[in-house]
Amino acid sequence: MSLAYPERRFAFLSDQAIVDGWDLPNVEIRFSEPGPDSATATAQEAVTLCPRWLGAEALERWSISSVFQRLEANGFRHLLPVRSEAGAKGVWQVKGDRFHRPDAPEWGEARALSDIGDPHGCGLVFQPRLQVTAHHQVVGRRTARGTALGVMWVHAERFFRDDVIQAAQTVRNPFIEEGSLSALEVLGYEGFFTFNWIDTPQGALLSSFRPVPRAGLRTLREHGADLLLDPAGTAIAGAGGCFVAQPHYASYTRLEP
Numbered sequence: 001m002s003l004a005y006p007e008r009r010f011a012f013l014s015d016q017a018i019v020d021g022w023d024l025p026n027v028e029i030r031f032s033e034p035g036p037d038s039a040t041a042t043a044q045e046a047v048t049l050c051p052r053w054l055g056a057e058a059l060e061r062w063s064i065s066s067v068f069q070r071l072e073a074n075g076f077r078h079l080l081p082v083r084s085e086a087g088a089k090g091v092w093q094v095k096g097d098r099f100h101r102p103d104a105p106e107w108g109e110a111r112a113l114s115d116i117g118d119p120h121g122c123g124l125v126f127q128p129r130l131q132v133t134a135h136h137q138v139v140g141r142r143t144a145r146g147t148a149l150g151v152m153w154v155h156a157e158r159f160f161r162d163d164v165i166q167a168a169q170t171v172r173n174p175f176i177e178e179g180s181l182s183a184l185e186v187l188g189y190e191g192f193f194t195f196n197w198i199d200t201p202q203g204a205l206l207s208s209f210r211p212v213p214r215a216g217l218r219t220l221r222e223h224g225a226d227l228l229l230d231p232a233g234t235a236i237a238g239a240g241g242c243f244v245a246q247p248h249y250a251s252y253t254r255l256e257p
Contacts, residue, residue: 001047002027004218005228013040013053014255023250031257047192048212051099059098062211065125067187071206074186078179080198080207086110086126095208097123104159127207134199136173137165138180139214141192141227147184148227150220150237151176165215170223170241175204177236183209192227219243 002010002024012021013032021027032038034053040046051059060066068082086092086109093107099122106116107129118124135157140149151173156166180195183206192213197204217227225237 001213001217001228004221008228013038017254017256018252019255020250020252022252029253029255031255051211054211058211062189062209063098063123064095064208065097065123067209068206071183071186076183076186076206078203078205080127080130080205083126084124086113087128091129092126093129095125095127096120097125100163100210102162130198130200130202130205132198132200136171136176136197136199136204137168137214137216138176138195138197139193139216139220139227140180140225141213141231142184142190143230144190146231146233146235147181148220148225148229148231148235149177149180150216150223150225150241151180152216152219164245167244168216168219168242170216170219170237170239172236172239179204179206181234215245216243 002021006026008026010027012019012027012029014029015031015033019029021029038053040048040053048054051062054062065082065084068079072079088110091107091109092113093105094113094116095101101122102120106113113126116124135154137152137154138149139152140147150170152168153171154165154168158164158166176197183195184193189211191211194210194212194214195206196208198207213227219241220227220237223237223241225235
């Protein structure tokens, strides 16, 4: 985001001792903790990058299980099933329900997943692991005036304590675009968001929703979807915008309370 908008000043808030961004000229980094006393509560414009900062009520409301339950109740059919426990048959993947599970992805049969704990308090959900031929992420922002979004075909992704998109490109996909806009309407959601869609032998399925943006804002902005503007109507990023993330090492300062 700071690279996408070099003309803006950003304050990064974190409760982690070691964070990225110290080398960015338009960024200052401050210590803060999630909750009602966080500096985000009084900020004129704040962008939540991890749902932990949304508060307990919003965490539950925008968890994957809650969102999928509401979508399913309203007739939304293109969903990858979400369960509180792995099914007796087949291979299942475990995910964080309220926010990203900060560990390497794990999957297997139910007995292999029975001892997985939840030390971070993100809540656990299980989804069947299917054959996937493509992975798309829809990143955008919806306000009372409109929606700006882009569909990104993800070519490579890495998982550390946070998941990192390494390579992606914008594409036009009417089915995913319309499905995402329909889901936002059903949910009555306003704010930044990310949908994950997977292409499977059963067709394209929505596999997760997060009430936060992901990487790629500079590419989206350059191709017609500016997420920091209050969108009027619907703006969808054009196809052909590509980005690749390269490993980068920079000096940092340990963030102290």
